[in-house]
Amino acid sequence: MNEKTPNSMTRRQFMRQGVCAAVGTSSLLSTILNLRQLNAATISNSDIDGYKALICIFLYGGNDASNLLVPYDLNNYNIYAQGRQQLTLQRDSLIKLNINNSDGRDFALHPSMQGTSELFEQGNLALVSNVGTLIAPVTLQDFRNGSPALPPHLFSHSDQQVLWQTSVPHESNAYSPTGWGGRIADLLHSVHNNSSVSMLVSLSGNNFFQVGETLLPYRTSNNGSSIFRLGHGSNERDTARFNAFKQMLDQDYGNLMEDAFADISNNAINDADTFNTAIADANDFAMIPNSSLGNQLRSIAKIIQKHEALGMKRQIFFAATGGFDTHGPQLGAHAGLLGGIDSAMKGFNDALTSINMQDSATTFTASDFGRTFDSNGRGSDHGWGSHHLVMGGAVKGKQIYGNFPELALGASPQDAGRGRWIPTTSVDQYGATLAKWFGVSDTDLPIVFPNINNFATADLGFMS
DSSP states (O other): OOOOOGGGSOHHHIIIIISOOBSSTTOTTOOBOOOOOOOOOOOOGGGOOSOEEEEEEEETTOOOGGGTEEEOSHHHHHHHHHHHGGGOOOGGGSEEOOOTTOOSOOEEEOTTOHHHHHHHHHTSEEEEEEEEOOSSOOOHHHHHHTOTTSOSSTTOHHHHHHHHHHOOOSSSSSOOSSOHHHHHHHHHGGGGTTOOSOSEEESSSOOSTTOOSSOOOEEBOTTSSBSOOSOTTTSHHHHHHHHHHHHHHTSOOSSHHHHHHHHHHHHHHHHHHHHHHHHTTOOOOTTSOSSHHHHHHHHHHHHHHTTTTTTOSEEEEEEEEOOOOOOSSOHHHHHHHHHHHHHHHHHHHHHHHHTTOGGGEEEEEEESOOBOSSOSSSSOOBOSOEEEEEESTTBOOSOEEEOOOOOOTTTOTTBSSTTOBOOSEEHHHHHHHHHHHHTOOTTTHHHHOTTGGGSSOSOOSOBO
């Protein structure tokens, strides 16, 4: 019997086949994950032209997108107002959009989205309508019959966050062990052979989106400094403590778990030093607001500015903000939440423009799900399909992509009950469009999105 035991395995075999690695390479107490070998194509340096960044902004809680993008022509606005009840926005407060690809209806943005509307008018922002988790296209009849094509655990925060960030697996309704951002990085990481820093950078802690088979995210705090801290160099006592810890890490350990932990920790320290040195003299980007999301995007702008010092040609970032589970009094709270997104995204766009990187970075929103179109009397409840923002110089802006749902409650073919809109665009299609711009080939798209061939098109057309 030629069965390998832990003691006969090399450290590399141990790390890749069986045991542990930290989700955040700069955090010593990160979540332990099981890594599997990736048998997939890789991209050569000759296939990559210039630098590109993808920035995911995740809106935790489930954003009420029915008040993000609102029908503006009088007939459809009246249908909207009848269905939204207490959640109705006044028509004269809305910011009307001039849309290049109108389907005959007029649309407007929430009054808190002034900066976003300006980017839309400039052609640097688009909206993608009625996006959600899907295994394959779903009809109302499929939903009522409990079709096997339905994603598991609809309307659950934790489950839908995982599915949005990982994409539903092809063969079963089990969760994917990797995220689609991580799988993109697995394909493209070969262009960074000389860089010690992961092309995956999280400004908002652990997430499923950035977990790959071979790569894991580098975590930083939301102000851009490394999460790895041991009082390194701050005073004599802390320096002594740091040096003692380093001596512990540099020992040889017979136990593979201890040895792997020491190896990861040493890499984290080295990477943190590289990272912090590279961004030390980056711009302040004062045009980005001093909010939680704003600080995350400011840090991302600094990293993008210094990508050459880090040896990066591709980077995938994760930022997040919460509070969108608006079951209670919604109108005022939601206006504040959207205003925070608006000012942070507008400031981030202006920051990238100031360093001539606006064409190289694409920012997109994601969220657990949309929310019910009708009201629970004060707010809204968990829904399904939602509308999302895509921003950047490479975006074919001033357009709405996908199919906006018919809003007549009980009569719409997308109404799964209470205006839980059945998505007409999948997360796979949304992500695949971004992945193609980022450098993933048509041939490799199914590696990243196992369900993509279930849909009529893998490219929604919103990227140049």
